[in-house]
Amino acid sequence: MAAPDKNRMMDFSLPPDLESLRLRLSAFVEAHLLPLEQERANYDAYENIRLDVLMPLREKAKAAGLWAPQMPKARGGLGLSMTGRAVFYEEANRSIFGPLAFNCAAPDDGNMNVLNTVLKTEAQKDKWLQPIIDGHVRSSFVMTEPHPGSGSDPGGMMLTRAEKRGGKYVVHGRKWFISGADGAAHFILVARTSDDPRNGLSAFLFHKDQPGWKILRRVPTMGPDELGGTCELEFDGLEIPEENRLMEEGDGLRLTQIRLGPARLTHCMRWLGLSKRCLEIAHAYVKQRKAVGSTLAERESVQIMLGEVAAEIAKGRLLTMHAAWKLDRGEKAQKEISMAKIHVADTLNRAADVGVQLLGARGYSKDTVLEWIYRYARCAKLVDGASEVHKMVLARSLAKEGNDFWRWG
Numbered sequence: 001m002a003a004p005d006k007n008r009m010m011d012f013s014l015p016p017d018l019e020s021l022r023l024r025l026s027a028f029v030e031a032h033l034l035p036l037e038q039e040r041a042n043y044d045a046y047e048n049i050r051l052d053v054l055m056p057l058r059e060k061a062k063a064a065g066l067w068a069p070q071m072p073k074a075r076g077g078l079g080l081s082m083t084g085r086a087v088f089y090e091e092a093n094r095s096i097f098g099p100l101a102f103n104c105a106a107p108d109d110g111n112m113n114v115l116n117t118v119l120k121t122e123a124q125k126d127k128w129l130q131p132i133i134d135g136h137v138r139s140s141f142v143m144t145e146p147h148p149g150s151g152s153d154p155g156g157m158m159l160t161r162a163e164k165r166g167g168k169y170v171v172h173g174r175k176w177f178i179s180g181a182d183g184a185a186h187f188i189l190v191a192r193t194s195d196d197p198r199n200g201l202s203a204f205l206f207h208k209d210q211p212g213w214k215i216l217r218r219v220p221t222m223g224p225d226e227l228g229g230t231c232e233l234e235f236d237g238l239e240i241p242e243e244n245r246l247m248e249e250g251d252g253l254r255l256t257q258i259r260l261g262p263a264r265l266t267h268c269m270r271w272l273g274l275s276k277r278c279l280e281i282a283h284a285y286v287k288q289r290k291a292v293g294s295t296l297a298e299r300e301s302v303q304i305m306l307g308e309v310a311a312e313i314a315k316g317r318l319l320t321m322h323a324a325w326k327l328d329r330g331e332k333a334q335k336e337i338s339m340a341k342i343h344v345a346d347t348l349n350r351a352a353d354v355g356v357q358l359l360g361a362r363g364y365s366k367d368t369v370l371e372w373i374y375r376y377a378r379c380a381k382l383v384d385g386a387s388e389v390h391k392m393v394l395a396r397s398l399a400k401e402g403n404d405f406w407r408w409g
Ligand SMILES: Cc1cc2nc3c(=O)[nH]c(=O)nc-3n(C[C@H](O)[C@H](O)[C@H](O)COP(=O)(O)OP(=O)(O)OC[C@H]3O[C@@H](n4cnc5c(N)ncnc54)[C@H](O)[C@@H]3O)c2cc1C
Pocket: 107, 140, 141, 142, 143, 144, 150, 151, 152, 153, 176, 177, 178, 179, 180, 230, 379, 382, 383, 384, 385, 386, 387, 388, 389, 392
């Protein structure tokens, strides 16, 4: 056997089985998803894919073996590692409908991950997780509150209370910006169970049919909306049995970190796919569009715009892969995830802006998905921790770790 090459520390090539999955996925997106995007009739009133268009598409994805990439094979998924997911999600989100078609869209993606990690028994997984994996129900993660409640600082500012009475918790409070709540059946709720500054929050599961809560409104946004919107909820005596508490009482913030770390990174994986799509559309246009005697693609200023975005996407992919690699090794990768989230959110905004700019009036129209991506991109710098909060996390790590911040491996 040949001796390992000590100069070959890194290997950026994909294993053959992952590359073959990527190629199958790419062909599926090209054949079944991109044509759907072109027809306005396939969109619902909130500019996402209509449910009756999505459902048959999901059956096709299942039949093609392209379903639930993040979930274990034993539960019907593809069992991909985080690095494997980075490849899959990027390819899937070449289409704006991709993540929903393959059941790897937020918030179900992050909810499935956390439930698969923290639910203790197979019976609990059968009840709360499996229906989401199968695509029979959708789910929501319920944490953020309107002012003066919790946003960037859930530990310090959460007002929604879950008060223990006998063998159950009784919930009162208000939440907002809860993605997918309109139509979800399984909810993960984070609420205050004590005033302890570190262990004051706890997490719970509840089902949509339980009394004591309601959706007050779908909060109108600049859109396009998530499937099921971003909703404002009121809790007025929802009763949750103790057995539906997730982890131990006081572990709400820990559960949030277990959920949000990987969820932030899977956002990055998807956003890289969307960013590449913006360049793809822009490139196709500038190759054929002429102005003052040459194609736009021949103009140096246009090349600089495209080249700069391409470099940002490549940097984002490296940051994302590095964080994914660390998660696969069982590390928290907190600062790597923060770096990826800050950078890829900016990259997506830049890619969409350059795309719209280079297509001129056509970029501003709804004839391509660029304007959809342009509006969607704005929330990337806010969701799952605003960019400023991630920069604060990095500055804190730098202060704490000193030169160790830069350690290899
Ligand atoms: C499309 C969308 C979907 C969402 N989905 C969900 C969901 O499913 N479930 C859920 O629970 N929440 C959800 N959210 C809420 C989201 O997680 C919060 O918006 C986010 O955590 C920021 O909280 P906030 O909006 O209250 O901002 P605030 O906490 O009010 O902060 C406002 C701004 O202040 C700045 N800022 C905040 N903290 C700091 C700091 N420490 N240093 C410097 N600057 C700071 C940032 O610029 C920030 O954008 C969603 C939001 C959006 C837009």
